[in-house]
Amino acid sequence: MKSLYPFLMLCLFYTGLAAQDAPQQSYQLTKTRNEVQYKNYYLLTLFQQLPGLHKMLSTDTVLNNIYKTKTTQVNEAVKTCKTDISCYAKALKFNNEEIARIGNRLALLYTENNPLGDLVKNHLIPSGCYSMFAKEQHKALLVKAWEQDASAVNYAIGVYVEGNKPNYPKIDSISFSLRDKEYAELTSASALLSLQGNTKLFFEPAMLFALEALELNERNDAADYEPMAKGVNLAAINKIKKTDWKKYPYSVILVPGAGPEEKEVALSAGGMIRCRLAALQYQQGIAPFIVVSGGRVHPYKTKFSEAYEMKKFLMEVLQIPESAIIMEPHARHTTTNLRNCARLMFRYGMPIDKAGMVCTVKSQSYYITDILPERCKKELGYYPYKNGKRLSDTESEFYLNTASLQIDFDEPLDP
Structure with a gap:
């Protein structure tokens, strides 16, 4: 044990974290067939991929109601938005109230020994994917990870659907003209597709819409x-x-x-x-x-x-x-x-x-x-x-x- 002490101290020097909160090299990322998804939205990927957690979230009444409301909003957008690109984006993106409501619900559902507690201990911390929040209490880390993934989904929709400026416009901007009627048609179809398949979890329509936007822009670089x-x-x-x-x-x-x-x-x-x-x-x-x-x-x-x-x-x-x-x-x-x-x-x-x-x-x-x-x-x-x-x-x-x-x-x- 004595020979390990300098190594552990150096590890903690570089991470600035207590040993139990530091990323682990032995941790294996949970991956999906869509590599873009888990790299951008790791918490949401874990929500989908961990069976006990998926069951917990998919059967929660509050989160189910959020999903149903989102589904209604998207269907309405497909009927009424026509060529208004921002209209589709607004229907799919998470607004501040939704982000707060979902964060509060996750915090309420969280206990140290349930699937959400296991998620933080066994995945969020050892993966290092949310290491900037590692000093937080575990419940708060969960909420901040959710807020980060929601912001990431919104950002991708903002740039690659609405045409917002990315951090580096010269190399990363949207591929379409927002005034093109064909682009509005593609956006409408993409919104409809976000509700298809096995999308039952509260975040899935928005996440799928963001992933489809990256695909349509030929921006699956990740x-x-x-x-x-x-x-x-x-x-x-x-x-x-x-x-x-x-x-x-x-x-x-x-x-x-x-x-x-x-x-x-x-x-x-x-x-x-x-x-x-x-x-x-x-x-x-x-x-x-x-x-x-x-x-x-x-x-x-x-x-x-x-x-x-x-x-x-x-x-x-x-x-x-x-x-x-x-x-x-x-x-x-x-x-x-x-x-x-x-x-x-x-x-x-x-x-x-x-x-x-x-x-x-x-x-x-x-x-x-x-x-x-x-x-x-x-x-x-x-x-x-x-x-x-x-x-x-x-x-x-x-x-x-x-x-x-x-x-x-x-x-x-x-x-």
Whole structure:
């Protein structure tokens, strides 16, 4: 036990949580066939997927009445909204009164030893998906997780149905014109579809409408290359299980993407240079893995994935083995290059007390160490990593923060 003490203290230093409230690397996420769903709305996914909890919620009179009211509102919208897009959105989104009413009902139903209590202890806390609320009392954590998922559903509908501005309009905006009659027809049909199938739980029509909106906009980016652990990252995961971490100064070499601005260009010159810098470090035995990070970002709705193209370049041009490359194909900004890398390091069972290395061009390297932490704090609400030593103009150390597991409610393409 004595040898574990420094490790546990370091874990708590990086999480800022008591041991019982910290995320657990042994926890396995409950997934759905729709990868976009569980990544954005994990609490709602658990409401559906855990049998005892599903039964409890589906038989509650108050929540059933909320579902029935929502169904009536949606049916009325399909009959009367015609070309008024905001009319459909209003019928499906959760209003403040509904969010509060549902939160109060969940709090009233909660006890420490019933399915809602088990949900918090066995899923919400160990998953880390709501880690920003982990210091709350368990009942309050449940309510805040609900409020977050409701806000996430509303946000997706707001941007991808109503055409509200996303955080990064240049790359993430709606694909349709709100004045197009065909779009109104699609929206009406989508509203009707949200009531079909086995939708019986109070949140399902709104969640399905949000997911359909992302699909219609070709914005299922959060599901790109999933399930990665059984596909693009399988060779690396098999190697992780056999890795002797003591042989390496660092756990990973992170390569942030550099998206091209021309539609026909698969990998930018910046991406190639970053890969070459990382390959040099790998060949010197600095770390057993290279993490290539970047999604389908630049230009707007590009079909090229930065991570995939960098992996391809590393393998085909630089002769790096596939088992040494971990793809992170979802990050859309430098903030989430670091955050998503931290997530994969944690989820894939790497030692969380071991430093990683960021390898990139000089300007971005200093940006990551000197400016990015405060940008992360402002945009994400926490620091996803802690700076270590600067190693050169192009390399620096970082330590992961398990707060990175927190779902980002207003980034549905990379939550």
